[in-house]
Amino acid sequence: MQLLNIDRRIQRWIYFAALIFGASLLVLFLQHRSSFQPSVTIPKQIEIALTGEPIQAIPQEIAINLPKVTLGEKLFQDVRLSTNNQKSCLSCHSFSLGGADGRSHSIGINGIPTEVNTPTVFNARFNFRLNWNGKYTNLSDHLDALMSNPKVMGVQWPAAIRSLEQVPEYRQLFDRVYPDGLTPTNIKDALVAYELSLNTPNARFDRFLLGDKQALTAAEIEGYRLFKANGCISCHQGVNVGGNMFQPFGIMSDYFAARGRMTPADLGRFNVTKNEADRHLFRVPSLRNVALTAPYFHDGSAKTLEEAIATMTKYQLGRTLPTEQIASIAKFLRTLTGEYRGKPL
Known part of the structure; x- marks a missing residue:
């Protein structure tokens, strides 16, 4: 049993290293792409390319019946x-x-x-x-x-x-x-x-991606930088800022052992496949409108956005972020709140 626990820890570290390496390659690739694209100057000389980003804007219009x-x-x-x-x-x-x-x-x-x-x-x-x-x-x-x-x-x-x-x-x-x-x-x-038809385009971050220089504050842009730099972007990217892959909950340490009170739902995708490799595996949630959808996670255990960020960085990334960095990432995430039928949510 002790050897099994050691092997699992090694597997988690290998998984984490691969995750960070992949995220780093993604950022380097996007930076290389964006070097051929125009960028805009944000107040206080913070710059970010409006194309080649790992997050894409929700389309303004879709075909409906x-x-x-x-x-x-x-x-x-x-x-x-x-x-x-x-x-x-x-x-x-x-x-x-x-x-x-x-x-x-x-x-x-x-x-x-x-x-x-x-x-x-x-x-x-x-x-x-x-x-x-x-x-x-x-x-x-x-x-x-x-x-x-x-x-x-x-x-x-x-x-x-x-x-x-x-x-x-x-x-x-x-x-x-x-x-x-x-x-x-x-x-x-x-x-x-x-x-x-229930799409929520025109979030402030979408407007920023589409070229609105004033859509975000300097603090919110810094939050986005930290979101990428800490590896959050490796699982939360694309149009829905997530929702496009599975990931285990507790890569770097055992979330469920720390929380206690295991339930059948905590087994995640294992309940569907009965494959041991899918134990505690979950679909990565979308972060669109995340400021409005507390509490968080499949078990609803995180009551605030800041608590959810702290939990994610601890159990998924194996690090503890300073309070000010957590607050900064939360500021960025609040810019993902969009509009429904032309009205802010």
């Missing part, structure tokens, strides 16, 4: 899609709370808490997998699971159809949008169309 989106929005808010009309999708995905619900664990039907913290529904189209354990590759299958889950919606499709058929407006809307009218497939299609 308006009739489907409109119908999907109505369904998203309707408690008829749950047992005994107790919950709607909106119950756990409040737009005033960044597409989450502000709880460590959401309260499903009959007051039963969910097994994990509810991820934001915003910008879901940019995630490569869904759920913390990455079980689902598309929103339609994900909806199927949530509908039947006794801790979430707890309803089967035949019952949902019967409930919606009692509303003449729904029958009319489905007949208008779909040739075969009100069916489980069409309910899911409308909801998926709506969820795919």
